[in-house]
Amino acid sequence: MNIYDIIFYLFAGITIISGFLVVSVKNIVHAAFYLLFTLFGIAGLYVLLGADFIAIVQIMVYVGGILILILFGVMLTNKIVDVEIKSESFQVIPAIIFIGILMGGLVFLMVTTNWENNELIIPLTTTKILGNIILTDYILIFELLGILLLIALIGAATIARKDKV
Amino acid sequence: MTETILINIALVILFLPLLGFAATINLGAKIKKMYYFEIFIITATLILTIIAAFFKLSDFVNTQIGSSFTWIAFDTVKIDLGIKIDNITVIMLFVVNLISFLVHLFSLEYMKGDKRFNRYFAYLGIFTFSMLGIVLTDNLLMMYIFWELVGLSSYLLIGFWFEKKSASDAGKKAFLTNRIGDIGMFLGILILFANYNTFNFDVIYSQINLGILPFDSTVWLTAAGILLFMGAVGKSAQFPLHVWLPDAMEGPTPVSALIHAATMVAAGVYLCLRLFVMLTSDAMLVIAVVGAFTSFLAATIALTQTDIKRVLAYSTVSQLGYMIMSIGIGAYAFAFFHLVTHAFFKACLFLGSGSVIHAMHHSQELEDLGGLRKKMPVTYLTFLISTLAISGIPLTSGFLSKDGILAGTLAFGELTGHWLIPILGFTVALLTAFYMFRLLILTFHGKPGNQEKYNHAHESKWVMAFPLVLLSMLSIFIFYTPNPISAESGWFLDKWISTPETVVPESTRFEFMKSSDSELVDANFVHSKLYEETMHHVHYPAMILSVLLGGIGILFAFLFYQWKKINVDKLTNSIRPLYNLSKNKWYLDEIYNATFINGTLALSKIISWFDQYIVDGIVNGTAKITKIYSTYIKWIDTYIVDGLVNLTAILSGIIGLALRKLQTGKVQTYIVYVILSLLILLIVFKPV
Amino acid sequence: MAQVGLNHFLIVSALLFSFGLFAVVTRKNAVMVLMGIELILNASNINFIAFSKFGNFAIDGQVIALFVIVLAAAEAAIALAIVLNIYKVFSNVNVDEIDNLKE
Numbered sequence: 001m002n003i004y005d006i007i008f009y010l011f012a013g014i015t016i017i018s019g020f021l022v023v024s025v026k027n028i029v030h031a032a033f034y035l036l037f038t039l040f041g042i043a044g045l046y047v048l049l050g051a052d053f054i055a056i057v058q059i060m061v062y063v064g065g066i067l068i069l070i071l072f073g074v075m076l077t078n079k080i081v082d083v084e085i086k087s088e089s090f091q092v093i094p095a096i097i098f099i100g101i102l103m104g105g106l107v108f109l110m111v112t113t114n115w116e117n118n119e120l121i122i123p124l125t126t127t128k129i130l131g132n133i134i135l136t137d138y139i140l141i142f143e144l145l146g147i148l149l150l151i152a153l154i155g156a157a158t159i160a161r162k163d164k165v
Numbered sequence: 166m167t168e169t170i171l172i173n174i175a176l177v178i179l180f181l182p183l184l185g186f187a188a189t190i191n192l193g194a195k196i197k198k199m200y201y202f203e204i205f206i207i208t209a210t211l212i213l214t215i216i217a218a219f220f221k222l223s224d225f226v227n228t229q230i231g232s233s234f235t236w237i238a239f240d241t242v243k244i245d246l247g248i249k250i251d252n253i254t255v256i257m258l259f260v261v262n263l264i265s266f267l268v269h270l271f272s273l274e275y276m277k278g279d280k281r282f283n284r285y286f287a288y289l290g291i292f293t294f295s296m297l298g299i300v301l302t303d304n305l306l307m308m309y310i311f312w313e314l315v316g317l318s319s320y321l322l323i324g325f326w327f328e329k330k331s332a333s334d335a336g337k338k339a340f341l342t343n344r345i346g347d348i349g350m351f352l353g354i355l356i357l358f359a360n361y362n363t364f365n366f367d368v369i370y371s372q373i374n375l376g377i378l379p380f381d382s383t384v385w386l387t388a389a390g391i392l393l394f395m396g397a398v399g400k401s402a403q404f405p406l407h408v409w410l411p412d413a414m415e416g417p418t419p420v421s422a423l424i425h426a427a428t429m430v431a432a433g434v435y436l437c438l439r440l441f442v443m444l445t446s447d448a449m450l451v452i453a454v455v456g457a458f459t460s461f462l463a464a465t466i467a468l469t470q471t472d473i474k475r476v477l478a479y480s481t482v483s484q485l486g487y488m489i490m491s492i493g494i495g496a497y498a499f500a501f502f503h504l505v506t507h508a509f510f511k512a513c514l515f516l517g518s519g520s521v522i523h524a525m526h527h528s529q530e531l532e533d534l535g536g537l538r539k540k541m542p543v544t545y546l547t548f549l550i551s552t553l554a555i556s557g558i559p560l561t562s563g564f565l566s567k568d569g570i571l572a573g574t575l576a577f578g579e580l581t582g583h584w585l586i587p588i589l590g591f592t593v594a595l596l597t598a599f600y601m602f603r604l605l606i607l608t609f610h611g612k613p614g615n616q617e618k619y620n621h622a623h624e625s626k627w628v629m630a631f632p633l634v635l636l637s638m639l640s641i642f643i644f645y646t647p648n649p650i651s652a653e654s655g656w657f658l659d660k661w662i663s664t665p666e667t668v669v670p671e672s673t674r675f676e677f678m679k680s681s682d683s684e685l686v687d688a689n690f691v692h693s694k695l696y697e698e699t700m701h702h703v704h705y706p707a708m709i710l711s712v713l714l715g716g717i718g719i720l721f722a723f724l725f726y727q728w729k730k731i732n733v734d735k736l737t738n739s740i741r742p743l744y745n746l747s748k749n750k751w752y753l754d755e756i757y758n759a760t761f762i763n764g765t766l767a768l769s770k771i772i773s774w775f776d777q778y779i780v781d782g783i784v785n786g787t788a789k790i791t792k793i794y795s796t797y798i799k800w801i802d803t804y805i806v807d808g809l810v811n812l813t814a815i816l817s818g819i820i821g822l823a824l825r826k827l828q829t830g831k832v833q834t835y836i837v838y839v840i841l842s843l844l845i846l847l848i849v850f851k852p853v
Numbered sequence: 854m855a856q857v858g859l860n861h862f863l864i865v866s867a868l869l870f871s872f873g874l875f876a877v878v879t880r881k882n883a884v885m886v887l888m889g890i891e892l893i894l895n896a897s898n899i900n901f902i903a904f905s906k907f908g909n910f911a912i913d914g915q916v917i918a919l920f921v922i923v924l925a926a927a928e929a930a931i932a933l934a935i936v937l938n939i940y941k942v943f944s945n946v947n948v949d950e951i952d953n954l955k956e
Contacts, residue, residue: 004857005856005857008857008861009857012861012865015865015869016865016868016869019868019869019872019873019892020872022872022876022888022892023872023873023875023876023879023880023889023892028882028884028885031885031888032888035888035891035892038869038892038895039895042869042895042898042899045862045865045899046899046902049862049902049903049905049906050906051902051905051906051915051918053915053919054898054902054915054918054919054922057919057922058898058922061922061923061925061926062891062895062922062925065926065929066891066925066926066929069929069930069933070884070887070888070891070929070933072933073884073887073933073936073937074884076937076940077883077884077936077937077940077945077946088881088882088947089879089880089881090879090881091878091879092879095875095878095879096875098878099871099874099875099878102871102874103867103868103871106867106870106871107864107867107868109867110860110863110864110866110867111860111863111864115859115860115863115907115908116907116908116909117858117859117907117908118907118909119858119906119907120905120906120907120911122905122906122912126912126915129912130912130915130916130919133912133913133916134916134919138916138920141920145920145923145924148923148924148927149923149926149927152926152927152928152930152931153930155931155934156930156931156933156934157934159931159934159935159937159938160933160934160937160938162941
């Protein structure tokens with residue numbers, strides 16, 4: 001068991017445990033914080049997979065952006081008395097059965113499928129390569145995503161606006 | 166200018182009118198002035214056509230240009246779509262687009278104030294598109310598609326004033342009559358396709374040339390030729406399917422000029438020109454006889470009609486008969502030549518009649534007209550030139566083409582002994598000159614028939630006069646040949662149009678078309694020496710005879726109607742049966758009514774009786790038997806079947822109760838089902 | 854515990870996916886459902902990047918992962934706007950109670 005493996009199990013543990021807590025705790029604010037840890041763990045896994053740029057983006061966009069957004073959502077949609085904001089669950093028992101089956105099936109699939117497995121040497125830093133490939137091969141998708149973000153921005157503002165002017 | 170550019174121009178020419186149609190029909194309701202767009206489109210098309218025609222006839226005069234792509238590919242059968250540009254194509258393109266353009270112009274004034282003005286122009290656009298498709302195609306399938314499109318646009322335009330019952334009836338009649346011919350054409354196409362696995366003209370012809378015959382028999386080749394010719398019979402209004410064309414005069418007059426005189430009816434002739442090389446001698450004889458008879462029939466009917474447009478309609482049928490006959494006797498080049506010259510002067514005549522009708526406030530009965538010469542000098546002059554052309558008077562284009570056809574008939578008579586065809590041909594020449602001058606005199610000379618309308622008549626505006634002038638100009642010989650007596654040495658026949666060599670087996674050719682003694686005149690002009698010599702031999706007699714007959718016809722017309730030396734009424738009384746025959750169009754409509762229409766009705770009555778008594782009887786008898794049978798069945802039902810059914814119902818109820826639990830109505834549950842199903846699929850189809 | 858390879862990452866992603874789906878299915882609060890969706894997206898992202906390293910997809914997998922993150926951001930913004938709007942109308946964001954379309 002080398003250092004790589006140890007780090008992997010550390011991050012995987014963080015990810016899975018806090019991921020489980022996200023979906024199991026009652027308090028939404030707590031859930032959001034556990035989500036923070038999950039996302040951190042995933043970023044760590046990205047680093048292990050040689051995707052340094054994606055890891056940074058993960059932290060900046062998810063932790064810095066989406067998570068804050070979700071917290072805002074929590075705060076704005078509950079009559080806040082204290083931080084104890086409960087969220088109820090329903091149909092828990094059938095869901096656990098179904099999800100158990102699903103989880104078993106998925107893990108079975110992942111383990112038994114004969115994946116093509118030839119480990120690549122990913123360069124130390126991927127930022128430059130990513131930048132090149134996005135602006136050459138993926139330029140159309142890139143531009144479309146830009147437009148999509150603009151639309152999402154305007155759309156979100158329009159939908160959430162208080163009064164029609 | 167390369168071949169690729171020429172092909173691209175041709176494609177643009179083809180699709181521009183479609184664009185015009187689509188834009189005008191869709192935006193016409195919103196934008197009042199949308200018809201200007203259609204005018205613009207047709208002008209652009211015309212300019213491009215002139216460019217294309219110029220380069221084709223100067224740079225590529227001896228090459229055939231084409232391009233195609235595979236539309237559908239089955240296992241071994243490929244269906245290609247493509248265009249083919251040869252000299253006939255570009256000349257036809259020019260004729261169609263020029264007349265279409267002039268008709269657009271003319272309609273601007275003629276149709277002014279119509280409530281469906283934009284739609285009218287849109288229909289003209291779709292018609293132009295379909296006609297160009299017929300002209301450009303290199304295969305039978307596209308030919309058939311555009312053929313039907315032309316039929317459709319013709320139907321739309323004939324019935325344009327559909328509030329009038331006669332107009333909508335005429336539209337239906339034209340459509341259905343055409344359909345009869347199209348069935349034959351379709352069968353012909355199927356015979357060829359079943360044997361050659363292709364629709365392409367040139368591929369089919371090269372196969373025939375190699376001696377591969379449909380079903381290994383010349384009979385089938387003849388049958389294919391005649392069946393395809395049936396399409397032309399319908400579209401070019403040949404006997405017995407000519408009855409729709411005179412009725413089609415219910416459409417607006419510019420439409421009659423465009424569709425029912427110059428272009429669409431020429432499509433049949435064009436088809437025959439394309440098929441010319443695969444026609445056997447039997448098929449050609451059938452074509453020649455049908456053409457000659459039609460031409461005679463229509464000419465006799467035209468003698469007594471009293472509606473200005475109907476006279477012109479029958480003269481069109483008669484002239485189309487000429488062209489068809491000309492193909493049948495092997496005078497390929499003259500058939501096409503007559504098609505072109507006829508298109509111009511007949512369009513001019515129709516537009517002229519439109520001008521008269523417009524001036525006389527939609528009065529088209531000959532007895533209302535008369536004396537319009539002084540009121541409408543431009544219309545009169547152009548009408549006169551075109552009438553001279555159709556009568557075959559020297560110095561006109563009509564003289565050149567008609568003379569060629571008549572010489573062809575004489576040569577044909579001499580070479581094969583079928584003298585009936587030249588006799589009919591020359592008789593028609595006499596009759597044509599007579600009835601056309603009768604029309605001219607009754608319309609423009611003499612005294613006004615309706616003084617009140619006459620007083621209001623006036624010369625048409627320039628948008629209506631300009632097309633007339635241009636078209637009558639094109640009826641003068643100089644555009645086709647420098648020699649006013651013979652077209653043989655002119656650029657039209659010498660350089661541009663050459664008779665292709667027939668590909669049918671030697672045994673099924675006419676004696677004079679056999680290749681054994683054919684002479685290679687230039688690269689792609691192969692014609693029998695015998696035929697050439699006979700043509701030269703009979704050229705002058707034919708010319709003198711045709712001019713003489715034309716002159717006699719004109720003289721009699723003047724004697725009858727201008728100077729009134731011969732009393733028309735007395736003459737008609739003395740030959741009353743003949744007069745009635747002509748006046749009532751040989752009773753063909755009545756005969757069709759009595760035979761086909763009443764026949765169909767009677768047949769349906771018989772079938773109805775059969776239905777009522779025999780089929781219903783059987784059904785009722787069965788019902789009685791069933792009734793008896795069912796009483797026995799009943800107790801089985803009640804005890805055994807019902808028991809089973811009830812059991813099933815109870816089971817279903819139990820299963821349903823169980824399954825109902827799954828239908829919670831919540832999206833989340835459904836997500837789980839979807840993902841579980843996906844998972845199962847993934848596991849089942851997992852690659853090993 | 855074998856050498857860490859492709860399968861390990863895939864198992865982590867499978868577990869995360871199941872958790873995310875569980876949140877989507879069982880939680881009443883729309884914001885929690887959104888968090889579940891984020892988990893599902895992250896699970897797929899882990900797969901993309903893992904295959905990028907171990908499969909034959911080279912750097913392309915990372916590019917796709919980047920695009921997924923962008924889409925997730927857009928989705929979160931729009932979805933939260935909708936949630937806020939729902940809150941304005943119904944005064945709660947419980948997905949099982951919002952069934953006005955039924956009538």
